[in-house]
Amino acid sequence: MGDRTRLKIMVVLLTLLGLAALAYTMVCLGLRRWQTRLIFVPDSHLQALPTSLGLEYEEVDLAVGEGNAAGTVQGWWIPADTNMPAPADPVVLYLHGNGSNLGDLPAMAQRFHQLGWTSFLIDYRGYGRSQGPFPNEERVYEDAEAAWIYLMQQRQIAPQQVMVYGHSLGGAIGIELATRHPTMAGLIVEGSFTSMYDVVTGVGQYRFLPIDWILTQRFESLEKVRSLPVPLLFLHGTEDDIIPPVMSQSLYDAATGAKSLVWITGAGHNNLPDVGGNLYVQALQSFATQHVSPATTHANKP
Numbered sequence: 001m002g003d004r005t006r007l008k009i010m011v012v013l014l015t016l017l018g019l020a021a022l023a024y025t026m027v028c029l030g031l032r033r034w035q036t037r038l039i040f041v042p043d044s045h046l047q048a049l050p051t052s053l054g055l056e057y058e059e060v061d062l063a064v065g066e067g068n069a070a071g072t073v074q075g076w077w078i079p080a081d082t083n084m085p086a087p088a089d090p091v092v093l094y095l096h097g098n099g100s101n102l103g104d105l106p107a108m109a110q111r112f113h114q115l116g117w118t119s120f121l122i123d124y125r126g127y128g129r130s131q132g133p134f135p136n137e138e139r140v141y142e143d144a145e146a147a148w149i150y151l152m153q154q155r156q157i158a159p160q161q162v163m164v165y166g167h168s169l170g171g172a173i174g175i176e177l178a179t180r181h182p183t184m185a186g187l188i189v190e191g192s193f194t195s196m197y198d199v200v201t202g203v204g205q206y207r208f209l210p211i212d213w214i215l216t217q218r219f220e221s222l223e224k225v226r227s228l229p230v231p232l233l234f235l236h237g238t239e240d241d242i243i244p245p246v247m248s249q250s251l252y253d254a255a256t257g258a259k260s261l262v263w264i265t266g267a268g269h270n271n272l273p274d275v276g277g278n279l280y281v282q283a284l285q286s287f288a289t290q291h292v293s294p295a296t297t298h299a300n301k302p
Contacts, residue, residue, distance in 0.1 A: 028210060031209065035215065036217060040140075046128055048106050050078055055109060059074060068133065069139065071125040074123050074129045075122040075150070076122075077120050078118065090118070091157050091163070092112055092162070093122075093147055093164045094108065094112075095167070102129075103128060120147060122144070145180065148181060163184070163185050163291070166187070168242070168243060171191070172196075172221045175221045175224050179224050186291040186292070190234075192243065193221065194221055222254055226256065231257060231259070232255050232260070233261075234261045237275065239266055242269035243269060258291070264279065
C-alpha cells in the first residue's frame with residue numbers, strides 16, 4: 001500500500017470521526033435543549049368530566065406566571081360526599097403524572113368523594129384546558145404552588161387539613177411543594193421516582209451520553225425527602241415497569257419523619273388504585289385519620 005493510499009484512508013477515517021463527533025455533539029445539544037419534550041406529554045383533549053360519574057364540580061382557573069410564561073391553571077373543585085363519614089373533613093390536592101390530564105381523573109375524584117374527602121385536581125400549563133407555554137420543572141412547581149395558594153386564600157382551608165397526592169411525576173412535584181409548605185397534613189406519593197437523573201441513567205440508550213451536563217430537569221426528590229418533616233405515605237405497584245419499585249423503597253428509607261410504605265401486589269404504574277382495592281382504600285383512610293387535623297373552616301366555603 002502506497003503512501004498516497006494511506007493518506008486517502010487517513011483522510012476518510014478522520015472525516016468519519018469528525019462527522020461522528022459532530023453528530024454526537026448535536027444529539028447532546030438537542031437533548032439538553034428539547035428534553036422537556038421527552039419528559040412532558042401534554043394533551044389538550046379531556047376524555048371525560050366528573051359529571052360522567054355523577055359528581056358535581058366547579059371549574060377553577062388560576063392565573064400563573066409572568067410575561068411569556070403567563071397562563072392559567074385549570075382545576076376541578078369537587079366537594080366531599082357529606083353522607084360519607086371522614087376524619088376531620090380532609091381536602092386533597094391531586095397532582096397527576098406527565099402523560100395524564102384532568103380528563104383521565106374522574107374515577108380518582110370519585111374515590112376521594114366516596115372516602116368523604118373534598119378534592120382539588122389540577123392540570124399544569126399546557127395540559128387539558130390550562131393555557132400557557134410548554135411545561136418544564138420550574139413551571140409545574142409554580143402551577144402546584146398556585147393551587148396551594150388558592151386553597152389557602154380563596155377557600156380558606158387550614159394547611160393541616162390539606163393532603164397532597166402526587167402520582168409519578170406528580171409525586172416529585174408534590175415533594176417540592178411539601179418543602180415549601182411543611183405544615184401540610186401529609187403527602188401521598190404514588191409510583192414516583194428518586195430523581196430524573198436516576199430515571200434517565202436507568203435507560204440503556206442514554207448511558208453513553210454526558211447526562212450530568214445534558215439534564216436540566218432534575219426533580220431531585222431523594223435529596224428533598226431527607227429533611228422533609230411532612231408525614232409521608234408511599235404507594236407502589238410491585239409490577240410497575242415504568243418506575244422501578246425500588247425507587248419508592250429508596251425514598252422511604254431516606255425519609256426521616258413519619259412515614260409509611262404500602263406495596264400493591266400485582267399493580268403496574270397506572271392501575272394501582274384498581275388493583276389495590278380495599279388495601280389501597282384502607283391505606284388512605286389510615287393516613288388521613290392519623291395526620292389530618294380537624295377542620296377549622298368548612299371545606300366547601302367559596
